[in-house]
Amino acid sequence: MPYAIEQRVGPNISAQQITLSSLENQYFDHLIPAIEDAGTGGKGQQLLQSLAHFSIEREVEIESICSTNRQGFASASSQLLLVSEQSRSLMADIHALSRSTQTSTETLAREKNVLVESRAVRQNIDEANEALRDCLEVLRLANQVYDLLGRKSHYSALRALDELQDVHLLKITKYKIADTIQNSIPDTKKLIADAVMADLNTWLFRIRETSQLLGEVAFFHVEQRRARHKDRAEKLMSLGNFKLNSAVESVADEDEEFDILDNEILQIDFTPLFECMHIHDALGQREKFKVDYASTRRQQKDLLMPSSITLVDPEGSSLSGLLEGIAGFAIIEKSTMSKARGFRSLGDVEELWDSMCQTAIALVSTALPEVTNAELLLKIKGIIALFIQTMTSYEYPVQMLDTFLLTLFDKYAELLKRRFSDDFQEIVSTDDYMPMPIHKSDEYDKVVNVSWYTPEKPRQELRFPCILPFSQMYPLCCIDIRNFLNQFYFFSDDHFQHLNVIDDTLKASLDDLLCGKVCQSLVDRLSTQYLGQIVQILINLEHFEIACQELEHLLIAARSNASASGAVVLKATEDFRNSKKTAEKRIFELVNSKIDDLIGTAEYDWMASTFETEPSNYMQTLTRYLSNIMNTVLLGLPTEIKELIYFDALSHAATMILSLPLSPDVKCINPNGVAALAQDVHYLTEFVGTLNNPILRENLDELRQTVSLMQAENSDEFYDVATRNKKYGRVDAMNGPTLLEKLTSAVHTPAKPDKLTALSSRFGMKT
Numbered sequence: 183m184p185y186a187i188e189q190r191v192g193p194n195i196s197a198q199q200i201t202l203s204s205l206e207n208q209y210f211d212h213l214i215p216a217i218e219d220a221g222t223g224g225k226g227q228q229l230l231q232s233l234a235h236f237s238i239e240r241e242v243e244i245e246s247i248c249s250t251n252r253q254g255f256a257s258a259s260s261q262l263l264l265v266s267e268q269s270r271s272l273m274a275d276i277h278a279l280s281r282s283t284q285t286s287t288e289t290l291a292r293e294k295n296v297l298v299e300s301r302a303v304r305q306n307i308d309e310a311n312e313a314l315r316d317c318l319e320v321l322r323l324a325n326q327v328y329d330l331l332g333r334k335s336h337y338s339a340l341r342a343l344d345e346l347q348d349v350h351l352l353k354i355t356k357y358k359i360a361d362t363i364q365n366s367i368p369d370t371k372k373l374i375a376d377a378v379m380a381d382l383n384t385w386l387f388r389i390r391e392t393s394q395l396l397g398e399v400a401f402f403h404v405e406q407r408r409a410r411h412k413d414r415a416e417k418l419m420s421l422g423n424f425k426l427n428s429a430v431e432s433v434a435d436e437d438e439e440f441d442i443l444d445n446e447i448l449q450i451d452f453t454p455l456f457e458c459m460h461i462h463d464a465l466g467q468r469e470k471f472k473v474d475y476a477s478t479r480r481q482q483k484d485l486l487m488p489s490s491i492t493l494v495d496p497e498g499s500s501l502s503g504l505l506e507g508i509a510g511f512a513i514i515e516k517s518t519m520s521k522a523r524g525f526r527s528l529g530d531v532e533e534l535w536d537s538m539c540q541t542a543i544a545l546v547s548t549a550l551p552e553v554t555n556a557e558l559l560l561k562i563k564g565i566i567a568l569f570i571q572t573m574t575s576y577e578y579p580v581q582m583l584d585t586f587l588l589t590l591f592d593k594y595a596e597l598l599k600r601r602f603s604d605d606f607q608e609i610v611s612t613d614d615y616m617p618m619p620i621h622k623s624d625e626y627d628k629v630v631n632v633s634w635y636t637p638e639k640p641r642q643e644l645r646f647p648c649i650l651p652f653s654q655m656y657p658l659c660c661i662d663i664r665n666f667l668n669q670f671y672f673f674s675d676d677h678f679q680h681l682n683v684i685d686d687t688l689k690a691s692l693d694d695l696l697c698g699k700v701c702q703s704l705v706d707r708l709s710t711q712y713l714g715q716i717v718q719i720l721i722n723l724e725h726f727e728i729a730c731q732e733l734e735h736l737l738i739a740a741r742s743n744a745s746a747s748g749a750v751v752l753k754a755t756e757d758f759r760n761s762k763k764t765a766e767k768r769i770f771e772l773v774n775s776k777i778d779d780l781i782g783t784a785e786y787d788w789m790a791s792t793f794e795t796e797p798s799n800y801m802q803t804l805t806r807y808l809s810n811i812m813n814t815v816l817l818g819l820p821t822e823i824k825e826l827i828y829f830d831a832l833s834h835a836a837t838m839i840l841s842l843p844l845s846p847d848v849k850c851i852n853p854n855g856v857a858a859l860a861q862d863v864h865y866l867t868e869f870v871g872t873l874n875n876p877i878l879r880e881n882l883d884e885l886r887q888t889v890s891l892m893q894a895e896n897s898d899e900f901y902d903v904a905t906r907n908k909k910y911g912r913v914d915a916m917n918g919p920t921l922l923e924k925l926t927s928a929v930h931t932p933a934k935p936d937k938l939t940a941l942s943s944r945f946g947m948k949t
Contacts (some may be wrong), residue, residue: 217276221283230273237269316353323350324363327370331377337457340374340464343367371465378458383478385454389514390482392448396513397506397572399447403440404572443517450514452521459522476530479515483534486511487541493549493562501562504545505569508538516576535578543586550589556597560672563590584679591680594673595687599695602666606659606699613655615707615718617818621647633660634732635725651818652725653718659700660729666692671740685741689750692733696754700726705761708768714815716772720765721818723758730755769827773811774834780804781838788848788855789928797865798858804835805869828878832870836885839863843892843921850926856892863889884912888921897922 220229244262323346330339347367354360389396443450462471486507491500515531546562553559566587570580620626623646630637633656637644670688674681704719730752737750783800808831816824843851843859863885870878887910891900899905900918910918 213276217280218283221280222287226277226280226284230277233269233273237266313354313357316350317357317359320346320350320354320359320363324366327374331374337460337464340371340461343370343374344464374461375465375467378454378461379474381454382458382475386478386482389450390486390511392450393486393510393514394503394507395448396442396450396510397508398502398510399445400442400509400513400572401502401506401568403442404568404575408571442513450517452518455518455522459525472525476526479534483511483538487538488545491545491549493546493553494558501546501565504542505565508542509569509572511538512573512578513576516578532579536582539582543582546586547589550593553593554597556594556601556669559590559594559597560669563587563594563673564675566590588680588683591673591683591687595670595691598666598669599691602662602695603699605662606695607703609655609658609662610700610703613653615653615655615715615722617718617721618650618652618654618657619647620650629657632664633657633725634729651721653722656722656725656729659726663692663696663729663733666695667736667740685737689737689752692737693753696726696730696752697757701754701757701761705764708765711772713769713772713811716765716768717815717819720762720769720823723762723765724820724823727755727758727762730758766823766826769816770830770834773827773831776807777804777831777835778838780807781835781842784839784842786842786855786858788843788851788924789926790852790854790858793854794858794861797862801862801865805866808832809869825875825878828873828875829881832866832878832881835866836882839866840885840888840917843924844917848924850928851892851921851924852926852928853893856889856925860889860893884914887912888914888917891918892921892925897925 216229217226220226241262323342327339327342327346330342347364442448458471459468462468488504491504493501512531512535515526515534519526519528519531546566553562566583570583570587573583574580618629620629623641623644626641626644626646626648629635629650633652635650635652635656667688670684670691674684701723704723707719708716710716734750734752734755737752741750780800780803783803784798785800786798808828812824812828816827819827839859839862842848843855863882867879867882867886870882891897891910891913894900900910900913900922906913906918
């Protein structure tokens with residue numbers, strides 16, 4: 183039993199316990215442990231001695247007992263001998279058992295040593311197996327990293343590498359392979375970073391190649407928004423007050439969903455960028471990656487911009503391609519900011535945007551001088567306006583581009599002025615300066631519709647053919663003026679923030695064209711000696727003045743800036759008004775010149791011997807001339823202008839007639855000479871009376887009163903202030919006495935006239 187072995191009982195005690203056992207089982211129970219202890223402890227001989235000593239003691243005890251009871255002793259001796267024999271046999275068995283036990287113990291010890299050694303080997307083998315498994319796992323993960331790299335699973339490869347370094351590699355740190363793999367990890371990370379950067383560069387190259395397509399799709403989408411907004415504005419007029427990209431337009435168009443980066447035409451996946459960002463974050467190189475990415479985008483921006491463009495291609499593909507590429511590039515930048523917060527700063531993106539805008543403006547400005555057609559420039563403005571509206575929807579600042587539109591507008595206004603200036607010049611130079619004949623009603627309607635003209639008669643009362651007062655140049659100029667206005671305001675379509683500039687420039691341009699090319703050209707033609715042409719120019723100037731007044735109202739109504747107020751005053755209105763006066767003066771000059779010529783033919787004989795009963799030939803010619811020009815050449819003039827011409831002509835005629843007797847060459851005037859003058863004045867007065875205008879007769883008051891003074895019986899009345907104011911109030915205070923001094927009552931007998939004397943008198947020559 184285990185506890186018996188652990189008690190370590192001595193050999194003497196064991197011998198006693200063995201011999202004192204009452205039962206056979208107890209005997210063996212004590213015997214076997216005692217033998218095992220003696221064999222194990224090397225006390226087998228001591229045990230035998232103890233048993234022998236115990237046997238002697240027992241024999242002595244038995245002999246003592248037997249001496250008292252011999253029979254019993256004999257019997258006991260026999261039993262003892264038997265026991266002794268059995269004991270010896272037992273001793274032999276014990277010795278054999280002891281030897282066997284010792285042999286078994288030695289064998290067991292050897293086997294135990296072998297077992298211990300085998301267990302140590304087994305442990306070493308297990309540890310080696312475990313280490314081998316760990317190393318194989320590390321190698322597997324290392325190979326997996328490269329497999330993931332081969333499949334372009336860069337982020338998974340980096341995560342596997344981190345797991346390898348942080349978990350599995352720690353298990354094999356005592357092996358040399360761990361150092362080898364640990365030393366290779368930085369190179370592997372660099373390999374991953376290079377691989378993901380290579381993929382990113384490929385992605386960047388692709389989006390650079392698709393930037394123009396992206397911009398084209400964005401332009402197309404904005405054009406569709408324009409069309410939808412226009413349709414909505416036509417259905418609901420109040421929406422027309424809101425521009426594209428306004429809050430109201432955005433809300434109205436929010437049902438039309440469109441993803442610029444993912445549609446049926448174009449799909450742009452940002453996964454390579456995100457993966458590259460994650461990997462550089464994991465590598466602790468985010469800031470370096472941001473710097474490298476920004477540098478790459480700047481290089482791509484430089485590659486995107488061409489060295490030059492042309493603006494004269496009919497389709498505008500060069501400019502469209504440039505702006506579409508810029509738009510696509512900028513949209514990618516905005517999308518990157520939106521999808522990767524904090525990766526691209528607003529400052530960097532707007533710096534790229536400003537740089538691209540400056541380059542684009544410089545390219546367009548360089549190519550702008552080759553544009554000589556206003557319609558082409560309007561198309562160029564439309565492309566740039568579409569670009570501005572597109573980029574405004576992505577919240578890019580467009581002030582620089584808006585300012586550049588002013589440059590385009592100045593060029594556009596210059597081209598329009600140049601073209602219409604040539605048109606006006608041609609119209610003015612080719613006009614026949616005759617009243618415009620109209621043969622058909624539809625022709626009349628067209629002229630009235632395009633011209634600022636109010637007919638004197640209702641259309642129903644007109645009979646065709648008819649004559650309009652102005653010449654053909656007036657409706658042609660009106661057509662050009664209307665076209666000029668319309669084409670000016672075409673520039674404000676779609677997008678133009680400087681509406682007040684259009685209004686101001688249009689007003690200034692109209693003034694330049696009307697004053698410089700129309701009005702001045704008409705004034706230059708006033709130098710002609712043909713009265714009919716000058717009259718027609720005056721009529722045209724009258725209508726152009728009316729047209730300018732109507733234009734002022736039209737400009738107010740068409741004013742682009744609704745907040746602008748105040749009247750619009752064209753300088754041309756005043757110029758045409760002043761030019762009318764110049765034309766009137768020119769008419770006065772020609773009429774007065776003709777009057778001077780006619781009066782210059784007067785042949786008064788101031789000392790005539792006979793009384794003339796008929797008016798002079800020059801007076802009849804003069805009145806006939808005035809009547810003819812009023813009923814023919816001046817017929818188309820307004821009544822007030824005709825009356826003014828009459829007034830000036832009669833005033834001038836009266837002055838010139840009065841100058842005849844006042845001439846220093848006339849020394850004396852007899853009653854017959856006065857009568858001849860009075861006859862002509864009376865004839866002229868009767869002619870003026872037929873004009874039914876009392877004001878015109880007042881022009882002859884001085885002449886009539888002067889003749890009356892010369893015929894007065896009492897000339898002293900002139901020197902009486904009261905009488906003079908009553909009867910001769912219009913007579914000049916200096917001329918009256920001069921003429922009275924020339925009067926004489928002498929009448930000479932008719933004599934044969936000297937032709938030379940008559941000729942010299944006619945031309946005012948002194949004899």
